[in-house]
Amino acid sequence: MKLLVLAAAAVAALAVMTTVSAAPTPSAMTFEEFKDKYNKVYESAEEEARRAAIFQESLDFIEKHNAEAAAGMHTYLVGVNEFADLTREEFRQHHVTRLPFDDDKRDPVTATLHLDEHAVHAADSNGDSSGIDWRKRGAVTPVRNQGQCGNPAIFAAVEAVEGMHAISSGNLVELSTQQVIDCSGTPGCSGGSLVSFFKYIARNGGLDSAADYPTSGAGGQCNKAKEARHVAKVGGYSVVPPRNETKLAAAVFKMPVAVAIEADTPSFQMYTSGVYSGPCGTQLDHAVLVVGYTDEYWIVKNSWGASWGDQGYIMMKRGVGAAGICGITLDAMYPTATNATVATLHL
Numbered sequence: 001m002k003l004l005v006l007a008a009a010a011v012a013a014l015a016v017m018t019t020v021s022a023a024p025t026p027s028a029m030t031f032e033e034f035k036d037k038y039n040k041v042y043e044s045a046e047e048e049a050r051r052a053a054i055f056q057e058s059l060d061f062i063e064k065h066n067a068e069a070a071a072g073m074h075t076y077l078v079g080v081n082e083f084a085d086l087t088r089e090e091f092r093q094h095h096v097t098r099l100p101f102d103d104d105k106r107d108p109v110t111a112t113l114h115l116d117e118h119a120v121h122a123a124d125s126n127g128d129s130s131g132i133d134w135r136k137r138g139a140v141t142p143v144r145n146q147g148q149c150g151n152p153a154i155f156a157a158v159e160a161v162e163g164m165h166a167i168s169s170g171n172l173v174e175l176s177t178q179q180v181i182d183c184s185g186t187p188g189c190s191g192g193s194l195v196s197f198f199k200y201i202a203r204n205g206g207l208d209s210a211a212d213y214p215t216s217g218a219g220g221q222c223n224k225a226k227e228a229r230h231v232a233k234v235g236g237y238s239v240v241p242p243r244n245e246t247k248l249a250a251a252v253f254k255m256p257v258a259v260a261i262e263a264d265t266p267s268f269q270m271y272t273s274g275v276y277s278g279p280c281g282t283q284l285d286h287a288v289l290v291v292g293y294t295d296e297y298w299i300v301k302n303s304w305g306a307s308w309g310d311q312g313y314i315m316m317k318r319g320v321g322a323a324g325i326c327g328i329t330l331d332a333m334y335p336t337a338t339n340a341t342v343a344t345l346h347l
């Protein structure tokens with residue numbers, strides 16, 4: 001009898017241990033620790049109190065979500081990051097921008113797509129059906145931080161070109177986001193869609209390296225001499241036919257693909273690991289780079305620094321319907337070496 005009680009206690013202890021180990025460690029952070037870690041300095045005591053209250057709300061959200069995750073209700077965890085003292089509205093204002101759909105991108109282009117849909121089948125036949133990870137193939141640069149005023153669409157477009165250039169040349173070179181900020185006519189904070197930046201890059205014939213045309217902060221004067229140095233040559237771009245995850249996978253099998261998503265939800269804001277499954281809608285407000293996929297998820301590179309998410313990345317669930325997770329299939333495109341697409345668009 002005594003033994004039985006002991007055994008029961010051991011089982012109970014084990015159960016508690018499993019729950020505890022699955023529980024989030026990040027939410028144990030205090031506001032003081034948070035301020036230290038992310039170098040937060042507030043203007044006044046009132047402001048600090050307000051931030052502390054928002055931080056507490058974030059902690060409550062994190063604890064609730066991760067407790068639910070431990071109970072099997074979510075496939076991903078959230079945690080404290082540098083955005084934990086921002087309201088959803090502030091986060092929206094500073095880190096995501098409503099991405100305008102560019103209508104002239106669509107109709108003429110669909111007819112001229114040279115998307116290799118056979119890629120997926122080729123993947124199946126060579127035993128690589130579980131997907132691809134361009135990071136392991138040397139085609140992805142380190143995670144960047146767009147900063148408060150950065151336009152994520154510029155980062156996604158430039159990084160897609162880095163991918164194409166690495167795959168075709170064998171050289172992984174960081175390309176210039178500053179060139180696009182200065183020269184595309186759509187500087188830093190003022191919006192602009194993915195396609196507008198792909199058009200600029202194609203029209204210019206390519207991009208200079210980040211080493212030659214380095215980041216200088218806000219938008220400045222376009223350096224014409226550097227703009228003309230095409231370290232990576234680009235002739236056009238292709239739009240992935242929307243509303244089809246298979247076609248997006250086929251495109252990603254060729255190279256990293258720039259996509260637009262809705263990213264203004266608290267769960268996305270504070271994602272730390274696992275397979276992100278929403279909730280999120282399809283009001284596209286952010287741009288990121290899909291650098292690979294597995295049967296289960298897309299491997300997505302963000303531009304909010306390496307301390308955000310899973311070392312700067314987020315794994316986003318596949319197989320959720322035509323629009324894809326957070327609208328990921330709706331506005332996807334990648335650069336091409338030839339000018340076929342550009343010509344059709346009457347640039």
Ligand SMILES: *[C@@H]1O[C@H](CO)[C@@H](O)[C@H](O)[C@H]1NC(C)=O
Binds near residue numbers: 117244246247
């Ligand atoms: C999605 O694309 C694949 C590959 O091109 C095609 O076989 C499939 O029918 C498409 N699905 C839909 C719903 O259009």
Ligand SMILES: *[C@@H]1O[C@H](CO)[C@@H](O)[C@H](O)[C@H]1NC(C)=O
Binds near residue numbers: 339340342343
């Ligand atoms: C596209 O390339 C072809 C051949 O290289 C060239 O003749 C044509 O002028 C180019 N079109 C545009 C719009 O740049």
